[in-house]
Amino acid sequence: MKRSTLFLFALAVLMCVPAFVSAQQKPVAPYSIAKIHVIPFEESTGQFAEPMADDDLGQFFNDLSTSLLVKIELNGPAGEFAPNRRIAISVTEGKNAKLTKTAYPGIMNENGKFFVPVWLYGSMCDKITIKATVTGQTKKATLTRTVQFMCGE
Secondary structure (H helix, E strand, O other): HHHHHHHHHHHHHHHHHHHHHHHHHHOOOOOOOOOOEEEEOOOOOOEEOOOOOOOOOOOOOOOOOOOEEEEEEEEOOOOOOOOOOEEEEEEEEEEEEEEEEEEOOOOOOOOOEEEEEEEEEOOOOOOOEEEEEEEEEOOOOOEEEEEEEEOOO
């Protein structure tokens, strides 16, 4: 009697596992990258400047104490979480790699937004190219932003 009860219990558990796994793998709509926000930070004063407009390339010349706070703004379904999604971020200064980062977005807020921060330390003396790509979904989403730094006499 005990063996048959144990067998039925084990069978019931095994039958529930596929339903549980399929419920956990509910497809989540693709994320997109809405915007790359760039906010200059002046290291000598400890102050943030106003965020740069989307079409502002910046003309930083001999600004050796300027760092940048970069916020990658993601869009997705409100309240959703996709554990397989990643944000691949690469930053180049001229032709040289300055930073590479893989971020793991959390739960989208009530407005369907999530922000990934990146800090770019000064000094910078060449064109900065920031590229963010959402991976782990069938439709890749990529956005690139450029900020111009120059150094010289």
